[in-house]
Amino acid sequence: MPDKKTRKEKKLIFVIQKHKATHLHYDLRLEKDGVLKSWAVPKEPPMEEGIKRLAIQVEDHDLEYADFEGEIAKGLYGAGQVQIWDKGSYVPVKFDEKEIIVELEGRKLKGLYCLIKLKGSGKNWLFFKKKLINP
Template sequence: MAKNDALGEYHSKRDLKRSGEPGGSRRGRKAARPRFVIQRHDASSLHFDFRLEIGDVLASWSIPKGPSLDPGDKRLAIRTEDHPLDYADFEGSIPEGEYGAGTVIVWDAGTFEHLGDGSAEDALDRGSLSFRLEGEKLHGAFTLVRTRGSRQEQWLLIKKDDEGADRRRKPAKTQPESVLTGRTNEDLA
């Protein structure tokens, strides 16, 4: 199978036979509504990998503190390489010496709806993407906004003040388990 050009950076960073990560096969049908997944990744530091199905890939950001339900929080989200669609179900332990070594669980998953004019791809290119999540742990509208003047592609993830907002609940700290298996990163370690 030919590698998707959009996944060139993904493939160049990994030895998939050693890491056990998906290589990019679609594994079945494309979802009727685009998916999102948030993976809790305990690598060199614990962080959350936020992924949105845009086109034929999972557009990806690393969120060091995890998503917040408080509209007053602006969470740093560093854009990373696109991932294959079949990465949405990946849980496992990436061995030492491999890129991203550490444990990965599916912390939250569901569907999302792009909000606003044009396509999600166009909004991403413009640097401001608004969307509504329907997940197991997260619900409601969020915006990703690219910051200016940074050397890395840095964004901010901001929760909109809607029915899914909650200034007191801290799911990134209080709900460490996988929505697929109920396991934690510590269970995989």
């Protein structure tokens, strides 16, 4: 059984960047194996249980990108304003190819969140706050 100290050492970066590109979306990023695993969420990420959001997996980003805010110039991929919408750390509970459960410690998103890969699709996932069965 890992003690509290061990859990603390496992804290990893989590960030959500609000991105006003051609279509407004929210880029959810989780540090994993030295990169930021990334998903584009077309609607505001849920702060409460009971709301499920589509999350489209996109290419990994460098860790340094977690601090990026500013303007991506016209003509470049993703042109538009990027601002950090939420940032903090997370503790992985489960992290595999089809299911990710994380405990988020952000300013807006706190608690257990799930990313579940949709069957038959290469990159579509569902992102939602996990219902606590025994609170």
